[in-house]
Every structure is written in structure tokens, then in C-alpha cells.
Amino acid sequence: MNIHEYQAKELFEKFGVATPQGQVADNSEAAKEVASKLGSNIVVKAQVHAGGRGKGTFKNGFEGGVHLVNSAAEAAEVADKMLGQTLVTHQTGEEGKLVSKIMVANAVDIEKEYYLSILMDRESQSPVIVASTEGGVNIEEVAEATPEKIHKEVIHPLLGIQPYEIRNLASNLGLTGDAAKQFGKLVKGLFKLFMSCDCSMVEVNPLVTTPAGDVLALDAKFDFDDNALYRHPEIAELHDPTEEDPREVEAAKYDLNYIGLDGNIACLVNGAGLAMATMDIIKHSGGEPANFLDVGGGATQEQVRNAFRIILSDSKVKAILVNIFGGIMDCDVIAKGIVAACGEVDLNIPLVVRLEGNNVKAGKETLAGSDVNLISADTLADAAQKAVTAIA
């Protein structure tokens, strides 16, 4: 799960992680008020999840989702041009994202930019803090080109962060004196936030020092563990469904694991591994998968019906491939779900079905005995080939 910049700032403030002064606003009056408290040297930023805001363009012609202004009046003016408008960046796609909130904050003078993040490391099965003197740039490129500029501290999962680890980090960034002290406080707060909010990643890029001697988190990216959201209702509330693919939001309602892609062959599969493998084999056979869809190990007729509905809401879809290996799951349940779904929707594209496993005979009979027009396949390779051929 992703959150907005202003929400990240609010979380930072709660955990004592220093950020530039500022506040969120959803109308120009409020923007003006925040700006008047800040004085001059102010930045106004559109709040959307997508990157590339600065270089984006609003559909009303206004250029840039990030603006520097010098007065409250100017801030209000910019706010008016952003709020309620749709911002298109290289990450939003041409449909863009509606901006309903803006952030009004101090534009800080930067002395030097750094990189700081905490992530859940699979290999060490521990939190790892990553720091670098190369901030404000793509850290993966830094790691590739100059790995010696990346410093890592593996934190003990049960003991938590130790003072010497903070000293190591500060020393590696070349921070001394008061800056090191401020940095220590910031890292401690960030680590506490990471652990107590079940984050899988918190990235501060850049972390900056200012000529005035402050150490501030200038921009942040969060990733929360979805499996732990049940114990963080306050974080679950930060979820903004308008930032997501509406098909994915709809699928989540029925406990379906759906990810929209760009191809034209839709698939419906049980099990995440098999669902990925089905996408792969469609591609391998010369087609393009339209989605990832795992209906789970215990799919009901109801779920299969809704899965079909969601798949067919994508106008790019030209064929459907159903691939079920019924280990414990009854193939006949799936077959009945398919028949029920096809009875409801007007299916006018080819449907390829491959059923195997538990009670497969009954399942195949159910399909054969219905008036659903489908192409039956024996193996996964056969199914993929038939789906590709059907739309050729």
C-alpha cells in the first residue's frame, strides 16, 4: 500500500522525524493561510501517488505539479490552478490523476543531499538500514556504479537499533557535531515508525542538511505490509482507492487477487504460482496476458462469476483462458461457476478452458452439457496455444 506525501509527513511528525514546515490544503483559502504562516520561499505540490509531478502538465494547460512561490497570494493562485484538475505525468498514463489536495511547505535551502531507507531484508531476515552520501538520485544506479558509497546496517530483529549502529551510519555519511545528533534522532524515530507501523520499506530520498544546520527528511516513500493492516486501522484509512486500478479495487472486494496488465488474453487461474506461469506461457506462445488473476485455493461459484465480470470489463480483452489445477478444489465447482457466469454476461469472445485434477470428469461433463461455447484444452501449453490461435 502506498500513501500520499502529506500523509507521510504527518506520520513523520508523529514519530519525531524532522521535515520542512508545512501543511496540506484542499482549497485555495487554506493554502493561502498555510503560506502566510510560512512567509516566503514556499513550495506548492500536487498530491498524487505518481512520480514525475514536477514535469507533469495539468489537463487545463497549467504546467508543473510542483511550484515555487514567494507569497501567500501566489500560493493561492497556484492552488486554484491545481485543485480539482487532472495532472498527467509519465507515471499516470494519459488519463492522469485528479488532484484534490496540495501540500504547501517551506522550500528549504539544501546544503547536501543524502539517501536513507529502512527495509525488511529477506536474506538476513532482519530490518536493514541503507544510507548513502549520494542522495536525490536513483539509489539502484548508485549501488550499481559505486557500491562502496552504499552503507548498510543490519539491525537485530528483537533488540532493535543500537546507539553504535546510529554512530556508524552518521560516520559513514560524514555527519559530525550537531548534524550527527539531529541525524541520530531522525534515524531513531524512523526506525520506531518502521517497526510499529509494520512497514516493509521506508525511503527518505533525499535526506538533506541545510545551511542553517538542520537535518530534514525532504521526500519519503512508504510500503506497508498489507498482511498487517488489520492491526493498523489508522494506516489502512490512508488508503486512497482513487489512486488504484478500479478493476483491482473491485476484485479486492471479492477476495480475488487481480493485477491489470496491457495484453488481450485474460486469464483466470487458481494459485499465485500457476497464475504467473499461465501469464508466462501466454507470452511464450506469442500472446500478451491481460491480467494476473488468482482465484485462490477455495474459490466459490460466486467468486468465479465476479472474476468473469471484472475480466470482461476490460475492453482490450479478446479471449479468456481458464486454467485450473484442482488439487483439493473441486473442478466441478469451477465448471458450474463458469456456466453461471456465461449465463449472466454476454460472452462474445473465445473462452479456452483447461481443467485438471480433483473431480475433473464431472467438471468437464458440466461444461459439455451446458450451452457455453468454449474451447477445451488438455495441458497448459495446449490451452495457451489455443487462446493465441483463437484471436489470430
Add this chain to the structure above:
Amino acid sequence: MAILVDENTKILIQGITGSFGGRHAQLSLDYGTKLVAGVTPGKGGQKFAETVPIFDTVTDAVVETGATVSAIFVPPPFAGDAILEAVDAGVDLVVAITEGIPVMDMMKVRAAMKDSGARLIGPNCPGIVTPGTGENSHGGCRIGIAPGYIHKRGKVGVVSRSGTLTYEAVYQLTSLGLGQSTCVGIGGDPINGTSHLDVLKMFNDDPETEAIIMIGEIGGTAEEEAAAWAKENCDKPIAGFIAGATAPPGRRMGHAGAIVSGGKGTAEAKIAAMQQAGIEVAQNPSDMGQALVRAMG
């Protein structure tokens, strides 16, 4: 011999009175597995399927029945606690079937059980099957949620992160007349108890296992590590498959651990590492059984 468990292994199930746990407990009993106890706090003294005693604590169950393996079917918020309880009760092996355990919980559980001597398989895994010698592999040890009937006792070891892909591989092997020594689902979570490498080592040391299928997917670098080890140390033929070549970067593909992030964990890198180690990589999931036949020469 098989690895981890055999037809004599006594198992208990934590969460046996839940609908999911109960259903699979019954399927294991039907398979002929020595399911000797269940544990559900507050339901001690009752019986499952009129034969299997239920206890309030894992310690009671272990002391009374001599169970050495526990299968966890407890809901995610309580699963970490259940694993630690099983470890504390002194079982050798904990198999965590539960899907959706917070990663933070698993990280702490792993750190806490480091010196215990117990092994954890999973979480978010289909479990373990050592097939029996009866009809449809009846009489074996089935722990978890895999369909027992698709197996056949034999000499191929199977290790995988995915449930349905494991079944797919096992089904192909059985159809080709190739039986399995043990099939291990290590699970799809980013932090788990047992890696591909751990299982490869066990298969390499197991005299009954003559060939191995290793099934992986995008995310992490566990497959690469296993392949690097196999290149130097494993003298048995290995076939493999990696799912997720077409997955978009940065998205979690169903499994919490199936994500390509920062250019790491791609299918391409895993396949290359496996091929470099002399592993016969199946081009598509329909080809897993045949890939093993090719690997065995």
C-alpha cells in the same frame, strides 16, 4: 528414507477445529497419515473425527502422544504465537500452512527460534508429502493441503515456493511413471523458515532421492543461491522452473514474496543462474516433468 517425514512420523495439528484445519486433518487421516493429536486452546478433552484427541496446549499433546511434527492452521494474527508454542514444546519440525502472517511477526519468530534446533517450513505453504506405497500413494505422510492422490512413491524430490505449481509438477511426474521421495512446499512469503538451498542439501544427502525438481518464482535471490551451491556440490540431476517472467516490476504477484524490486529477483536472473549450474530449466510449466526426464538423461 525420504526427507523430513516418513510414513511413521507422528503429527499434530494446531487449529484442528477450524473449518480449514479440520477439512485437511480429515484428508490426512484418509491418506493414512499418523495424525495423533490436535490442539485448540479451550477445547482440550474433545476428539476430532471421534479418534484424534484434542489438547489445550502443544506441550500436553507432545507429552501424551509423542508427536514430533506440528502443522499450523491457525489464523494469521495468532500464527506467530502458535509456531513459538510448537517450538517451545520441543517438536522437531513446524509446518506453517497459514497465509497472510505479518512479515514483522515472522521476522521475530525466526530470530526467537534461531537456537532451538527446530525446523520451520513455510509459512504460506502447501506443506509436505512423503507418498505412501498404497493405492494412489495411500499410507504416506501428508502434512498440509496438497492433494494426496496425485502422488506416487518414488525417487524424485520436489521443492517449490508455490502450491498449485507443485501439484502440476507432481501430477506430470506421476503421469510419466516417476514417483516422488518427498515433496516440500517452502511457501511464498518473503521471510520463511526453510529455503530452496536447505531442501536441496537434504535431497542430496537422501539415498532414496535420485533426481530433483526445483520450482521457483520471482522475488528474492534464494533460487540463485541454491543454484550456485548445486553447481559445486550436488551430484544428482536437477530440473527447474521459474514463474513470473512476464510479471510487471514492483507488483506483488499474489504471493507476498513474489515481487521484482530494484531490478532484483527477476525470472531472467534466476533462469540464467540455474542454467549456469547445469539445471535443466523447463520452458513452460507443462514441460516440468519432461525437463526432469531430460536432466536424468
